[in-house]
Amino acid sequence: MSEALYEKSIKCPICNNSFSSKRLRASACRIEKRDEDFCTVYKGYNPMHYEVLVCPHCGYAASENSFDNLSSNEKNAVKEILSGKVINRSFCEERTVNDALDSFKLALFIAEARSAKDSIIAGLALKLSWIYREMKDEKENDFLQYALKYYKQAYDKENLPLGNLDEISVQYLLGELSRRLSNLNDAVFWFNKAVSNPERIKNPRIEKMAREQWMVVKEQSRKV
Numbered sequence: 062m063s064e065a066l067y068e069k070s071i072k073c074p075i076c077n078n079s080f081s082s083k084r085l086r087a088s089a090c091r092i093e094k095r096d097e098d099f100c101t102v103y104k105g106y107n108p109m110h111y112e113v114l115v116c117p118h119c120g121y122a123a124s125e126n127s128f129d130n131l132s133s134n135e136k137n138a139v140k141e142i143l144s145g146k147v148i149n150r151s152f153c154e155e156r157t158v159n160d161a162l163d164s165f166k167l168a169l170f171i172a173e174a175r176s177a178k179d180s181i182i183a184g185l186a187l188k189l190s191w192i193y194r195e196m197k198d199e200k201e202n203d204f205l206q207y208a209l210k211y212y213k214q215a216y217d218k219e220n221l222p223l224g225n226l227d228e229i230s231v232q233y234l235l236g237e238l239s240r241r242l243s244n245l246n247d248a249v250f251w252f253n254k255a256v257s258n259p260e261r262i263k264n265p266r267i268e269k270m271a272r273e274q275w276m277v278v279k280e281q282s283r284k285v
């Protein structure tokens with residue numbers, strides 16, 4: 062077994078069985094760059110590939126940080142959707158990029174079935190788009206679109222912050238996703254909101270990124 066990986070024991074909140082799954086040591090992760098939509102690109106091992114836990118007994122899948130966090134209604138919805146399904150595949154060993162992709166698809170399917178918050182669905186869709194980006198597959202844009210739709214709904218309906226995204230970061234991200242999808246007017250609208258948000262005092266990095274990406278949009282508009 063690679064020294065980058067270790068075994069972690071996990072108990073499934075849906076079927077109550079225990080299983081062990083490979084995890085990636087933080088010391089094995091080396092950052093190459095960060096894309097403007099917050100995607101971190103790694104040299105070698107990518108910790109995102111191991112972020113979704115998948116129970117090999119019942120097929121329940123969710124991000125590590127929301128794995129145990131279900132109401133009884135959500136548990137019942139997940140049990141119903143998984144009932145009678147057979148899982149012929151294990152995600153518990155070292156993962157290929159295809160394993161990572163399918164683990165996120167499974168987590169997204171289950172998040173929808175359990176009526177998870179829009180921000181959770183948006184976060185999974187965004188990461189799925191990043192895995193397609195890593196694979197150089199144009200389906201990246203389908204999931205950017207999906208993430209944009211759900212982040213907008215979350216911004217309108219949920220209390221901020223959305224996970225680790227404060228208000229200015231959400232506004233910036235809505236701008237950057239719109240820009241990547243060539244919705245240039247929307248991108249300008251959201252970058253404007255970010256650069257005039259009072260939170261910019263606390264978050265100068267995001268303010269700087271919003272100004273830079275605003276210039277990129279202007280350049281894109283000129284070409285159009």
Ligand SMILES: [Zn+2]
Nearest residue numbers: 073076116119
């Ligand atoms: Zn299970």
